[in-house]
Amino acid sequence: MKTYPQNILNQIKENYILGVLADENESFPNLGDDSSPITYASQMNDIIFYIKPLSQEPKEIREVEQNSFNMAPYYIGFANRFFNNSFNNYNYTINERIDSLRKKLKNKLILFKPVLKVDEKRERYHKNIDEIVIEEDDWIYDMEYHAVPNIQMTRQEFEKALINQEAIDLKQYNHAMPAPLFLMCENHIYGNIKENQWRIDSSKSNSARILISPSTIKRIELTDTEYIEKIVSEREAIVFVEEPFLMETISERIEKEGVSGDEWKNEWMDTPSGETTFTDEVVHGYSQVREVSSNELREIDFIKELDLRAKERKLVYAKTDLINFHASVKSSALTILTGQSGIGKTQLATLYGETLGLSQDNDTMLILPVSPAYTEPGDILGYLNPTTGLYMPAETGLVDFLRSADENENQVHMLIMEEMNLSQIEHYFSPFISLLELEEKNRLLKLYSEGAVCHNNQTYKPSIRLRDNLIIVGTMNMDETTKDLSDRLLDRANVVVLEKRSFKEIKDELLMTKDNPTINKNIGAEDAYGQLYMSWRSKKDSWEALSDKELEFFDELDKSISKVDPLKGFSIRNIMRMGTYLNNIPVDIEDSYQIESREAVDLFIKQRVITKIRGPVETYESLIGTLRTSEETPDGQLYKLFDSDKAKEISDFTKTKIDLSRKARELFANGYAT
Template sequence: MFEVDKMMKSQLLESNTNLLLGVLATNPEDFPKIGETQEAVTQMKNSNKVCFFVKPISSQPEPIIELDHIHNDRDFSTLYIGIEDSFPRNLMPTNITYTTDIEGKVKKVKDKLDGKIIVFRPRVIFTTEGKVFKNIDIISIEDGDVPLNTEYLPVPLAPDRRQFEQSLKESKMILFKDFYHNMFQPDYVISEDYLYYFNDGWKKDPSRKNGWMFTAPTEVRKIKIDQKVLRVQQVIGNPGSLVFISEDYLFSLKNEFMKEGMSIYEAEDETIDPHATLTAEALKIPIQSTEPVSKPIQAPKFSALPSSDAHKLELQFLSEMEKQAIAKKLCYEKEDLINFHVSVKTNPITILSGMSGTGKSQLALIYAKTLGLSKDEGNLLVLPISPSYTEPEDIIGFHNTSTGLYVPSETGLIDFLIHAKNYKEQMHMVIFDEMNLSQVEYWFSPFISLLEMDQEESYRELKLWSKDTVCHNSAKYPATISIGENVIFIGTANMDETTKDFSDRLLDRANIVTPQKMKFSAHRQALRDMAHLEQVNSDFVELFRNRGIYRSWNSNSDAWAAFSDDELVFFDGLHDIIQKYDKQKGISFRALERIGMFLNNIPLDENGQCTIARDTAIDLQVKQRILTKIRGSSEVFGGLIGTLSVIGGSPQGSELFELFTSTAANGISHFILTQDEIKRKARELYINDFAS
């Protein structure tokens, strides 16, 4: 039996911090003897779980390479072992956790991983019998539009090029996130638009496990890289900190480094940036550090931007968001992107709803990425909602009166909100994924009222524990946490038999945005046009995520002034009709005020025209804010919604449909979306005797 000494065991456990790439293994002779069959994806022996075998295709930590070399156990494999628990919740193949259909689970896991590149962290495990297993924790799965038949080298990213070069020149410590000492020294580093090549000269800084110092700065060479070409050759390990680049591609650049490469001491021929007037420095925007702190930061004050600059930046933000979406091969109608953006900036919480597979979660993540937010920097939290959540303590934690300690939930929400409080000048975003798997009003109840309060008022505070009690860790977890205007709340929701309805109390405060599925032919054409699309510009990240910049896009115009007298009369009439059928429903002052805010906040294009036509915007808001509340049985709402027995026809006996096709309605909007939604509800009422 192979014995692992204490030092090597410690080094192997430290290797679990690294990021690696892998693919499903193909050689059965290499497979560990733990499965029922000798296949890459199979059932584990004596278990109802599925396992799979991953071949590494990137550089590995030195301790693991040594383990592979000297291990003499005939059952040991150089492959990594994954099990169904290795998937994070957002990547878990559908419905494999509780099913007993082994063949079905095997197929789903294989379909999920076959032909894909797996980004993972190793998880070295030691058994009591002295065996060593190399398991994995999956971080992400790439779609396989990058080469699979090559080795990849991990390449750290240095965000601030000038600071990075200065640290190289002075041999100061450089922290490479996700690149630790148990890896071989980095041969390449990317900083902004430059790729740096290091032949030798790195030393490990003993004070930090990811700290490196370079001792031969005169030997460093750098070349400018084409980001479009690089995207084809790289796999993102961790956005903002580490990528993996094809070794073949890097090898092909060796001559370029020798012939055209620059020294870090050479002056660069910088061209003038056409957006130079919109840089953080030029606009005097305070950029805050993202290093962790033990005390709250006194945030620098922000001076409001001139409206013209704010307007330009908002249009640039929308353009970058569209490019981010297409870069992810996700195509949305521009109107949907603008609708979502305006909803987010004018509402306490925005909920993305619709059929599964339309990219709701991805749209939220694209919005976050365009703002420059990421999990690693602590300003993005993706919180999957479990059906077991029944009270606020499930997401925020509780005060243990026996120990006198505040125990935060494993969701990480409280630590995230503390980070947002400490970094007030940075935008932060929480994404509640599949938020209606549990009844939202149960676990989200403390936030519903808080988010409606004035964002600058001190009473907009989330209570964690009573100040009359003893809390020994109060320095870290105070009695209350204020939630500022730098926190965005977004939810995603599916509407099917497994989910819960939203209450009117929540709907009054939320905008329910339903992105339209693009035509398949239009989607394909958009993907073809990607090659001609200007690449994503990372120069704007520091601007977009600045709270002052983001909030400068909000209009302070009076929400009620957004409506004409005729429009207010129309909405009064709509309210009265709904009230005839249910006195608890209708159009609240809050709902109409939010509609007015939406109308006031639609960005103008370069020609001064609204990016969403006013009649379309009113149509969207009626569908998103008013019709969402009208749901129930035909006994209650039959006369309001009507019934639709023939697809393509008009609802019969529908007061709503009559109102929205009236002359008064035509003078306000075309109400196409509203009419289609009424038809959907009427059809549902006809079939199920209930409309959702």
């Protein structure tokens, strides 16, 4: 039996459902003395009645129904709770009281709040009723209704909020309900809305949502006659509209006559610089309408937003690290964040996802803490049970997350593997490592054999495609409790080592952010960033990023390494990855968030090539050299190459030489470089 926290149960009963007394010919649970829609229950000493829902129900209630074999579709009401007149007048017989209640309820629309009640003893749920209202309108046989949030704002305020992607408070239709497909404000209905356009904003209330890509929305105006005849049970913040009228007549009118977002602004907005506009653009091979500002929502704005969000949480990262991490994520199937314990590796990865509008609530981000007990892929994925014939997904939730990414290819998904080297990555993560370098069409993650018997194969198919919309970021600590990374993994991942800032630098930057009133988050922009992310990935050929002079230098670097260890040279894969990385460095025309090409080359060499140069002094002394003190410079071949005049034409290789010096000190002190 699945359990729901109390806050979810409380949310459920804040909503409204429209219903009708159940039909006499239907079957009911054995709660009363007979099988009738209104019956006396001797064990409760009460009259109970069954209400059939006619409008949307909370998601958790639908989930309980789907997972319960014998749960009735009706809601149960108790006369003693709701009625204080002749229905409970004990001067009348039970049958007279039942007849009186039947006359009151029969063929009437009944508005109520749903209650999901837990029966822990019997391990089951019951659907009950709260705050019942009997409407004056009669029910039209077979008619169903659609609950539409009625926005308590002026139409101009509402439309501005939509365009600016501000949170809209959907009172009386909160997060427990399915995402609304229509909205109402004043006497206008807004449609052409999809469920996946909504993002929950729990920071404001349990009914606040943000509508992304509002350019698709259109509105029409209802006539007075339509309003009177087709809308029933109007409440402060919700109305109920006849389903056929809404889904057929209104939907058709919205498609043909609907007024779009651009036209809203012409009605009530001035056009100052910086206004929001909509423009057509080809994104990732598809023609899409995306929302931009007149200043253009640039990629660099996303990095600035990420920086501000970090500082809000008292985290200060070097701008170079933020840009490097961003470019690494765009250009590599796997990015690994490492650095001093407590520096904020997981927080940076999480903030990156949140700034893109991703969250664990909407299944677009998954934080997976790695356990030392993971020894094989089944520990994080799951397995096909040969006894039951059922695929059993692991408790990590990874399979369902990957299914979501596969089924929603235009929505970015981010997997964060926390402390991923607590167990041997090459063991539990081996299928992913093999697939990371393949083209999307060939990246099929096998869950079980195609010919195997799997009874739930409609949900869990034999394989899942790992699409380009999947971002994988791992975090690592390097100590005695962790496992080393193999060359095979290092050849497929960017390893970003976060710089430790001085305490004074951290204090100064946090104070500057706090004291500067002009620094504000761009509220709601994360959804636009998420929409644009795929278009930020460069389509340029990786070889175009590198000059002949650079290629000649890297050939020399490869020869130097290969003489010592042929398996650790500068591979063709790495030179192509370097080109892709360089192509994905964003350009900031203001130069405040900028990595020059020379610095980017240095960063890539350090995190993709030098990471593999490790081993015993007997093998690597000539290549790395040894250092007794920090004042000296290594006498190894690599340091001399990166310090040469030929190298300085390409980059100063500052970070690369610092890392080589560290390895040289380790060789002298420990006889082994890591």
